[in-house]
Amino acid sequence: MKKRLITCGIISIFLLVLMTGFALAIANDLLVPSAITDTEAYSQDIVITEHSGKNLTGYQVPINLNSFNFNFSQAKTDGSDLRFFSGGRTLSYWIETWDPEAEKALIWVKIPFLPANRSTTLLLKCGNPVAEAVSNGEKTFEFFDGFEGDKLQGLEWNAESAGGGMVEVKNGMCNVSAPKVHAYDSSLIYSKDSFGINSMFVVKRMKVTTGTDERGPLLRQGFIDQISNRKNEIKHETEFANESRVRWETSYRKERFNTFDRTDVRVPEGEWYTSGIAWYEENDNRKIAWFKNGVRDARMDYASNDYITNLPMHVYLYAASYSDASKNTGYMAVDYAFVRKFVESEPSVKFASDQIETETSTENIISEPDSISESETTPETEAPVPEVSVTEETSETPVQIQENQSGNETKVPETLFPRYSVDVSGVKLSSPYELDFPALTKDFDSSRIDTIFLSMNGEDVWQYERFVKMAHEEGMTVYAVLFEELNCTEEGAMNTSQSSLNAILDYNEKSLAPFDGINIYMKTSQDSDSEEGCMDYIPLFEAAREKAGEKVSISASLPPGYATSNVEKIAPLVDFFIVRAYDREKKGLISESDIEDAVALEMGEIRGVNSKGIIEISVDEGFEDKYSIQNLFATLVEYYSNDSAFMGVSISNYEAYKVLPVKAEPEEPKSALPGFETLSVLLAGLGAFAFLKAKKN
Incomplete structure (x- = not known):
């Protein structure tokens, strides 16, 4: 009788251990986001072909789903699990109509870059049961x-x-x-x-x-x-x-x-x-x-x-x-x-899948919508570029996905970094010709960098024309950063500044590869050893706004603690501000909460004048790898998701960023109890031994 009680006790402990381990495993899966990142059960390739002969940036393309090109049973009933990717980067989209019973839907997807007369492959995924709705018109349209x-x-x-x-x-x-x-x-x-x-x-x-x-x-x-x-x-x-x-x-x-x-x-x-x-x-x-x-x-x-x-x-x-x-x-x-x-010859949409292949037409028609074929998308007829796969336009055969540089066949790579979507994800470059351009663009694509803030070091603006042209061909936006090295307190600083600004404006009027924008890097007297006050930047913004034209964006890079009254004066003259989350009293700003607190005043001022702001971080602050920086960006995007003033994120120094190691996704979470796995194995073995012995007796 005593042996039987001992045996039953051991078996009970064994079962209790298994149940506890199972419960902890479920809890860990629910608590760790990485465990549910790639649970989409359904995917679909969509090929977008540009027909206007122009490079299109940030272009909104209508995707018509129907029973011929999409399996509605694989998606949630409200379509909240839909996700669109290009090169592993999540794209912004907005669901205009969604009717799973009739198996019809119209979705607008904002594609960062469509190369002229060439094709770009998107990836549609759905089927994640815990996915939340991300359809957002404000992020999709102008x-x-x-x-x-x-x-x-x-x-x-x-x-x-x-x-x-x-x-x-x-x-x-x-x-x-x-x-x-x-x-x-x-x-x-x-x-x-x-x-x-x-x-x-x-x-x-x-x-x-x-x-x-x-x-x-x-x-x-x-x-x-x-x-x-x-x-x-x-x-x-x-x-x-x-x-x-x-x-x-x-x-x-x-x-x-x-x-x-x-x-x-x-x-x-x-x-x-x-x-x-x-x-x-x-x-x-x-x-x-x-x-x-x-x-x-x-x-x-x-x-x-x-x-x-x-x-x-x-x-x-x-x-x-x-x-x-x-x-x-x-x-x-x-x-x-x-x-x-809008362009008159709009991009076409073709679905490439195991289902019936259907091609979207954007030709102009006069008939009523009821006469449109179920397989056609007729649109109501932006930034910059992720990693896209492009190929010369072909016949009705399936599109071959190729790398833009080498032409070798390749699959769309999965990114190692957390996914996020903002208007601007930028980096500051100082000397682009020290870098291998193909390697540079590959690094930018994997890091989702679509905007370059190029520091103007030296008087020869024209030395950058070839680089700007190559960047434009890759769908990237390039801003000229002025006055970063300027001593704003020295005598003649204003004349020097005007001369530098005029040189950029003259370049933009004559160049085949003009800058997309001009960023004025502002300083205060604390940035200099001089006790004199810093020069007045407002005349520079006025001159830039007057002469640059509507197609050239003007922005201001704010030093910490810049006067609110001056922000109000500058706001009507610029398209956005850059808030520098570094050179502050608190060092090592690498956490989301620390950066949010550090830039709260400036973001509040920007919000108050109905403008927009980019948060720029310094990678010299103590980041261990690129993953931690991208994870920070993702958390900042989530924090500011409902803030109309938030425009994006940027890195202050690419030279420091590029040497950091890349870290893969976080390792699978370990048990909440130290040594739990070993203990489970020992108890399980002991329980099995006791069970067999009892059965033999």
């Missing part, structure tokens, strides 16, 4: 508003009204309305940001009449330079029931052109549809086009360099009553609005 909340976003829009006009935001919709019985009621919203030519303004909208006049409100959607004088404008106007009267009005330097009744919207009141206005330049001709539900209506095509501007403009929406009928009240309901990039 401008996006889904009208969440209960008021118009003051950081994105301005609003004006006349008479009884008003703007309401509720239940995820914006109503631009003329609701009262007054002649010339009107309401208007227009974006605070302006956009360049080769843009498309897309709105999901619905006309609603509330008065007794069946014509309802007059509705407008378009581009405009200034609300006050309307010198340049592209206006798409609809009238009457079902918006049966459609016309263009375009203005360039107040020279106007009107068209009447070119087409018919033919959508009953109370029904949603999307209206897209494309404003673009093709072969030195300025053009506009209109799309309903993603289908181009060729009857609205119009081209003119006399009546269509190529200057940046705001987007706007407008509703009004008529002067001769005061009872035609109503409103334009808006579900969402976005601005995306």
